[in-house]
Amino acid sequence: MASMHSTICFLSLFLALHFFSPSLAKISTSSDAICNSTPYPFFCQSILPNNQSSTIYDYARFSIRHSLETTSHFLSLVNSYLTLPNGLSQPTIRALKDCQSLLGLNMDFLSTTIQSIDSTDTLQSSQADDTHTLLSAIMTNHQTCSDGLQATTPPSSIQNNFLSPFDDGNKLYSVSLALFKHGYVPKTRKGRWLAERESLFSKYGHLGLKMSSQHQKIYESLSGRKLWQTSGGGQVKVNNMVVVSKHGSGNFTTISDAVAAAPTNTAANQGYFMIYVVGGVYEEYVSIAQNKQYLMMVGDGINKTVITGNHSVADGWTTYSSPTFAVVGPGFVAINITIQNTAGAIKQQAVALLNNADLSTFYNCSIKGYQDTLLTHSMRQFYSHCDIYGTVDFIFGNAAVVFQNCNVYPRLPMQGQFNTITAQGRTDINQNTGTSIQNCTIIAAPDLAADNGKTQTYLGRPWQLYSRTVYMQSFMDSLINPAGWAVWSGTFALDTLYYAEYNNRGPGSSTTNRVTWPGYHVISATDAVNFTVSNFISGDHWLPATGVLYTSGLM
Numbered sequence: 001m002a003s004m005h006s007t008i009c010f011l012s013l014f015l016a017l018h019f020f021s022p023s024l025a026k027i028s029t030s031s032d033a034i035c036n037s038t039p040y041p042f043f044c045q046s047i048l049p050n051n052q053s054s055t056i057y058d059y060a061r062f063s064i065r066h067s068l069e070t071t072s073h074f075l076s077l078v079n080s081y082l083t084l085p086n087g088l089s090q091p092t093i094r095a096l097k098d099c100q101s102l103l104g105l106n107m108d109f110l111s112t113t114i115q116s117i118d119s120t121d122t123l124q125s126s127q128a129d130d131t132h133t134l135l136s137a138i139m140t141n142h143q144t145c146s147d148g149l150q151a152t153t154p155p156s157s158i159q160n161n162f163l164s165p166f167d168d169g170n171k172l173y174s175v176s177l178a179l180f181k182h183g184y185v186p187k188t189r190k191g192r193w194l195a196e197r198e199s200l201f202s203k204y205g206h207l208g209l210k211m212s213s214q215h216q217k218i219y220e221s222l223s224g225r226k227l228w229q230t231s232g233g234g235q236v237k238v239n240n241m242v243v244v245s246k247h248g249s250g251n252f253t254t255i256s257d258a259v260a261a262a263p264t265n266t267a268a269n270q271g272y273f274m275i276y277v278v279g280g281v282y283e284e285y286v287s288i289a290q291n292k293q294y295l296m297m298v299g300d301g302i303n304k305t306v307i308t309g310n311h312s313v314a315d316g317w318t319t320y321s322s323p324t325f326a327v328v329g330p331g332f333v334a335i336n337i338t339i340q341n342t343a344g345a346i347k348q349q350a351v352a353l354l355n356n357a358d359l360s361t362f363y364n365c366s367i368k369g370y371q372d373t374l375l376t377h378s379m380r381q382f383y384s385h386c387d388i389y390g391t392v393d394f395i396f397g398n399a400a401v402v403f404q405n406c407n408v409y410p411r412l413p414m415q416g417q418f419n420t421i422t423a424q425g426r427t428d429i430n431q432n433t434g435t436s437i438q439n440c441t442i443i444a445a446p447d448l449a450a451d452n453g454k455t456q457t458y459l460g461r462p463w464q465l466y467s468r469t470v471y472m473q474s475f476m477d478s479l480i481n482p483a484g485w486a487v488w489s490g491t492f493a494l495d496t497l498y499y500a501e502y503n504n505r506g507p508g509s510s511t512t513n514r515v516t517w518p519g520y521h522v523i524s525a526t527d528a529v530n531f532t533v534s535n536f537i538s539g540d541h542w543l544p545a546t547g548v549l550y551t552s553g554l555m
Helices: 002-018 029-037 040-049 056-082 090-117 124-148 157-184 196-205 213-223 254-261 527-532
Strands: 209-210 236-242 274-276 278-285 284-287 295-299 305-309 324-328 333-335 338-340 353-355 360-363 366-368 374-376 380-384 385-392 392-397 401-406 406-408 419-424 436-437 455-458 467-474 498-503 520-522
Touching: 029 040, 040 056, 040 157, 056 090, 056 124, 056 157, 090 124, 124 157, 236 254, 254 274, 254 284, 353 360, 385 392, 401 406, 406 419, 419 436, 419 467, 436 527, 455 467, 455 520, 467 527, 498 527
Parallel strands: 209 236, 236 274, 274 295, 278 305, 284 324, 295 333, 305 338, 324 353, 333 360, 338 366, 353 374, 360 380, 366 385, 374 392, 380 401, 385 406, 392 419, 401 436, 419 455, 436 467, 467 498, 498 520
Antiparallel strands: none
């Protein structure tokens, strides 16, 4: 028995270290050995078939199919509670509706994943990246649902009924993600050197706008200018356009009506449905559903086209249901718009923008709030030349997201509070998520500047166990506390998080007195390149079509 045990342990270690090798991944082995490469070996062994040897691909497919069945059960459970005639508090109903939406997304994501891998042991790099993103988002959606139910007040029996099965569901999704990653995802891509990035930038950095002559005339007559200076010969394809004007001079008077009129389930190669929003203040809550794909929303400029709301947790909304603007439909692009939540610091969590949209882009936008301003919830996202205002955890979530050339403005919080710019929510070591802040400027908003340094401001704190945030090539003013980073609670996540700084500048950028946590790093260019647009969000594959200015690698 001792000899057999040693053999199994050696095989388990060997597989765990070498699963990235396609040839080894094709070897049939027991579920016990496979499970040792996951975060939950014993749970993994309890769900996988243990009476036969299979490849990691077989086990991944089995686990993901099981995940789909489990998610369907969770969704049915949520739906059954929502059909109860009475007895549920409004916060509980809102939390359940959040779960209904999030679990519905998970059903779609798992079905898509199964279609991708059901009959193949190999995926192209881009397909593997897409699927890795979906499986990472499934865990995030599940966590948000669970957190929302646990936060409802007053406490209800629903919390107890969901707690144990949801914990097992989280483990199942984690196992599925681990098996997929070890079987299908190639090793980390290498970064490009500057000359190649500059060539790409000069080719795609500024693109023209391709639309019909009639639409072009409408746009130019209303805006008095073109979207971008054109160079490089590329074009952004627009297949249709509508105009929103609250004064009645366009096709619609509300943004929501224009979104409702957009086509559904369009493909990237069909071009954008463009919604041009004439300058004005639009007091409405905008939601762009999953089937509203490849929308481009263009305003007249920051503080000219303004979308505003004031929902907050203090007024009975969940954090997830509080945003002024929420987008799920992939391929979304926003340009020249202000999105704000005016609830104020006193109303606690109050989201201005919630972004669940894969391959989404915000360019020259202003996102204003206080606590929890910008929820970069999941998927792959890019923000360029944006202004972001807030107080506590005001850039938070678990997307794979890059902020480039943005202005970050910490504001004055409530008395007794301190500012934390980021609260990244990575819950699993195999998720491909994190927050990358590159060549941004971090300075105090006017109200915080007038506070004369009494309020402490930190780069971030670890909301979840594997929180991952990188600041690189950015300007940090003196408002940043010398320690740089704040704790969440005691020693939670200090040895599992990944916080890094690279080549920043300004009086707040010195790393001399930074925290000494095991998970904090001052990194070199070799590591920093992993968090660039090209490597971290595969931006070279999808950003050129948006026409938005970006830099592929390090600057």
